[in-house]
Amino acid sequence: MAVDVRELSPEDLRDQTLGWLAEQLPVGWMEAVDADDEDAFDVARAGLEYSEWCVRFGEAGYATPTWPSEYGAGLSLLPGQAKHVNDVLSHYKVPRPFNIIGIGMGGPTVMAWGTEEMKHRLLKPLACNQEIWCQLFSEPVAGSDVAGLATKAVRDGDEWIVNGQKVWTTLAHISKWGMLLCRTDPAVPKHAGLSYFVVDMDQPEVDVRPLVQITGDAEFNEVFFNDAHVRDDWMLGREGDGWKVAITTLMNERVSLSGAGSIGGDAVGGSPVARLLDRHRGTKDPLVRQQLAQAYIESRLIKVNNQRAADKRKSGGEAGPEGSITKLQQAEFNRRLQNLAIDLEGVNGIAWDGPGLADQVRASRQLRPGTGESSIVQGFLRAQANTIEGGTSEIMRNILGERVLGLPKEPDASRELAWKDVPRSA
Numbered sequence: 001m002a003v004d005v006r007e008l009s010p011e012d013l014r015d016q017t018l019g020w021l022a023e024q025l026p027v028g029w030m031e032a033v034d035a036d037d038e039d040a041f042d043v044a045r046a047g048l049e050y051s052e053w054c055v056r057f058g059e060a061g062y063a064t065p066t067w068p069s070e071y072g073a074g075l076s077l078l079p080g081q082a083k084h085v086n087d088v089l090s091h092y093k094v095p096r097p098f099n100i101i102g103i104g105m106g107g108p109t110v111m112a113w114g115t116e117e118m119k120h121r122l123l124k125p126l127a128c129n130q131e132i133w134c135q136l137f138s139e140p141v142a143g144s145d146v147a148g149l150a151t152k153a154v155r156d157g158d159e160w161i162v163n164g165q166k167v168w169t170t171l172a173h174i175s176k177w178g179m180l181l182c183r184t185d186p187a188v189p190k191h192a193g194l195s196y197f198v199v200d201m202d203q204p205e206v207d208v209r210p211l212v213q214i215t216g217d218a219e220f221n222e223v224f225f226n227d228a229h230v231r232d233d234w235m236l237g238r239e240g241d242g243w244k245v246a247i248t249t250l251m252n253e254r255v256s257l258s259g260a261g262s263i264g265g266d267a268v269g270g271s272p273v274a275r276l277l278d279r280h281r282g283t284k285d286p287l288v289r290q291q292l293a294q295a296y297i298e299s300r301l302i303k304v305n306n307q308r309a310a311d312k313r314k315s316g317g318e319a320g321p322e323g324s325i326t327k328l329q330q331a332e333f334n335r336r337l338q339n340l341a342i343d344l345e346g347v348n349g350i351a352w353d354g355p356g357l358a359d360q361v362r363a364s365r366q367l368r369p370g371t372g373e374s375s376i377v378q379g380f381l382r383a384q385a386n387t388i389e390g391g392t393s394e395i396m397r398n399i400l401g402e403r404v405l406g407l408p409k410e411p412d413a414s415r416e417l418a419w420k421d422v423p424r425s426a
Helices: 010-024 029-034 038-046 050-059 079-091 100-113 116-127 242-258 273-279 286-314 323-344 357-364 373-385 393-404
Strands: 133-136 152-156 159-166 177-183 194-200 206-211 220-231
Touching: 010 050, 010 079, 029 038, 050 116, 100 116, 100 133, 100 177, 100 194, 100 242, 152 177, 159 177, 159 194, 177 242, 194 220, 194 242, 273 286, 273 323, 286 323, 323 373, 323 393
Parallel strands: 133 177
Antiparallel strands: 152 159, 159 220, 177 194, 206 220
């Protein structure tokens, strides 16, 4: 008789995960981690083919352990159980899929609003890193006020024709699917006239143009829709439900950007706060020691708030506005942390020789985390976006004031007007 994984004890879950890793990881990987042997770990890591690994990792359910197993890419664990699994994965430095937008936002939104056909078609390749996802919300004149967006979709039989522009779209250049929020009724107030689709990015009517950042990378893109097509039955929710569906995505976005699986806040040049402490442990400067202690305290506070949010989900609750607490904390904290890291490097933090930064960044990713100044420079420059992406810190404070503290909303004269009658810039 099959064992219900939800009945397994923490020890059983850890043993099950350890057994799977022992069979699947390259020989010597786990032993190198346990021995803290970086050279041996580098050798083992060189034997791992990332794309093939992500498929095995996803199919086994470890990429998305809390997802229902009937969709082929989950273990059906409770959040509290998943923590024991993730602790093992983190300890052994297991590579995760980089499809964080799909796993953290797209998957939960499809599970909450999608049809069974969509769930069975989309979730497994998403979890296996085979189909990358992007989020198509922000526009040049609708960033913080997402509900004011202008990209429109007009129905044409059993599909919709989409025209408009999106911007700051992470991973759009390699994405198969996009979470598209667009306007389907301009004659009603802005929040009521939106609909939400899963759009196929692989069509000639979708034009993706990279935006180069200060780091030299191009994570973000602008996206143009020129009579692009999207199926009517790939609408999430009903026509006009777009804002409700978008809230599901946004709440999960803030959790994914600030929770245990995020890459911000607890990182300095790709290294945990503990490594920054180790790097400067011998300092005698009392001010530096105080700054390092403050960084450690703040990192612990963020983890405590993450745990509080996880406990709510463990009890059956959905991701809510409390995700904005840790998103705000982590974005602001990571910028301070990166500033501190670059300051402590002295002159090495602001100058380097040789190739351009983009080349140094690519090279640094082949090194052990935190071993070169280029990775610290990369962390510092990349952190400047933290307080903007995924909702600005100002928007996070508004959400917390209104939805957590119960303060009145700011006046918005456009809220009750038909969208087509709202004055806007050309």
